Amino acid sequence: MRNYAKLLEGKYAVVTNGGDPCGCAIVKKLAMHGATVAFGVRDPEIGEKILGEISDLSPESFYLMLSLADSEGIEEFCRKVKECFPLTTVLVNNPYGDIKRTIIESCEEDDRYLLQVNQRSVMQTLRAFYGPMRDNRCGSIINISSNTVFKPVLGNPFLTLSMGTIGGLTRVTAFEGGEFYVRVNEILSGIQPGHSELSPCPLKIEGSHVEGMADLVLFLASDMSSYITGQSFTVDGGARRQLFA
């Protein structure tokens, strides 16, 4: 039987953004299950802190400085990771772009920033890591977007715009990768970028919200979900299916 205590034993994982509460929980969870993790952070202090916590569990894990707004920086990040890891089998895209401005208040600069952070960064990492995964017939890609794609929130059009494209990209990549055993799934997260709690939802939840998110990432990264691909999972405590009355 599968070893459920070490679901990712011996695997190499990449998390593009380990800096926010969610990304941090994901990195720790993957490391706890035996994966060697490479993750990007914007603040080296956070990187060191996470590394300190996971160094016992996976000593070879490391972080790199990465701003998703910098497209050359992402290329650099992918290159370095590929040098260090023999084969990356888990890729977690956790973009964080969020600008709370209405359509009228916003400017072109905002568009460029958000599209780079939330869209292009995903495309770039896919380009870098999908090929080797396909060649080796093994891989799981998890793209985290926002549940505002289905339930828009007023005053935040750009989050919806930039995250909305991730679903389509996920399904196309999953279609392409299906026969090569590369699985691609999307998580529509109810935890908005930078937050550590879900937006208000009907479900009474005990325990940490970011842990719950990390558990779903673990499920999708591991072989537990070996027949699941091209899907979008909503993690929002049931808010998506609730009619507001």
Added chain:
Amino acid sequence: MDYQRLLAGRSAIVTGGVGSVGRTVALLYARHGANVVVLDEDEVEVEKIVQELRDINQKCSGFAGNLRDPESIVQLCNHAINALGTADILVNAAGTYLSGDAETLEEDDFIAMIDWNVNSTIRFTKAIIPYMCDNRQGDIINITSDLATASLPGTAGIAACAGAVLAFTRSVTMDYIRYRVRANCIVYPLDGIEGRRPLTGAPAPEDVANAALWYACKMSRFIIGDMLPVNGGMDYFAGMRGE
């Protein structure tokens, strides 16, 4: 296409034609030139709506019978086909709804609700679809609650019926589209379920009827297995301004 008379000369069967939505659909179809037959349970009410329909189009008629019994449904359909000669459009608008969660809703009520909503839709479709296949054309429009895709507390039975009708629509259209029989679904918020929606106010029966007209006419001839929510964008609504 004559946009004043979109359904000129076509024969339509409207089940549940006494209810506010079914009635509005029947009248709108008649105004657009269709020969309409309404089917429902209450004889007196059916007679009233037939009078109204005949003021618009002499060829309209109506029949009363039990909509929960398979044999009675076959009989009603035979009457309707005899009156119309054929069937081009079937609107399943019959339905009754009771709220309640698993604990408060009685099993018998739930079974009755499935009979009213789901089984009647399946049975009417079964009875009418052979005529549509013979004609190599036909439009089926199922009208149900918008709880098919989004939920509220205390609506388990309604949601089950609505979800079933929606899934039925999708599958049945796959089977018969080779005969050019289309099926589509309209969902709308039921009376008494008030929600805060981006478009304020509740939809009128006319709003649902207009959608039913669009699905019945040639304008939508390339749309199959589709769901149209006539609910002011309610299920897309996450937060109020400033939240």
Added chain:
Amino acid sequence: MRYDKMLQDKHILITAGASQIGKACALLFASHGGIVAIADKDKGAGKDLLHQLKEYHEDSRFYHTDLGCSDSVKDTCDRYLSDFGAPDVWLNCEGLCHPAFIDEQEEAPLREMINLNTLSTFRIMKYLAGPMKEKQGGAIIQMISDYAVTGANGVAAYGATMGGLFAMTNSFAMDYAPYGIRVNSILLGISLSAMGDIIAAETEDEEAEEFWVRTQMIPRRGKVEEVADTALFLASDMGSLITAEGFFVNGGQNSIAHNQHYRWNWGAKA
């Protein structure tokens, strides 16, 4: 949470769980420390499975139940509640399929499908909802065919019963979310549902192979263990944020736009 004992000492009720998916789930849940009770119509298979479950936990039970019959369901629920109290996890694997085109749909199979697929869940929920509410927590998982949300040939009535079940499950999720009860469904692809068995039984291997390749992203038939893993995720605290969600375990079938190019033909219609 210990990931190798995710359901330690949890009370689990699996209805229609004596064979196939239900069986795989029962054994996996038991190996994770759960105390599993099975309710099923098949006495022989149930007894066999109970024998295996007893090796994991002495308290495992088997209840002979006809889910299509109100009295039998009430009896089983009463016995379960008096034996264990409210369950922490209730998993329902009931699913009956009589494929037919709608103009050939007989009245009897239609009634049977509605009775077993849609009504059975409602009945069980009636008896379990109250106690689970008092317990302030728990997970409910429904196995559903993905015809609940996609269209396919020859399954209009079956799809309708499943679509009703899916919508009802989501409605239950809203009813009991404030009490911390999570209600989710697993949407099984054709290869894992009853239809998959029919295809496997009625066709040559090569033809079936081609069908999986043409209609799914992952070009093979699914395994029941893969469904069990997903059920484990939803049943355990791993899925603590997730309610009113449908998990597609179908090899990406529903996301392919043009899989209708290859129509499954039941031989009933030219």
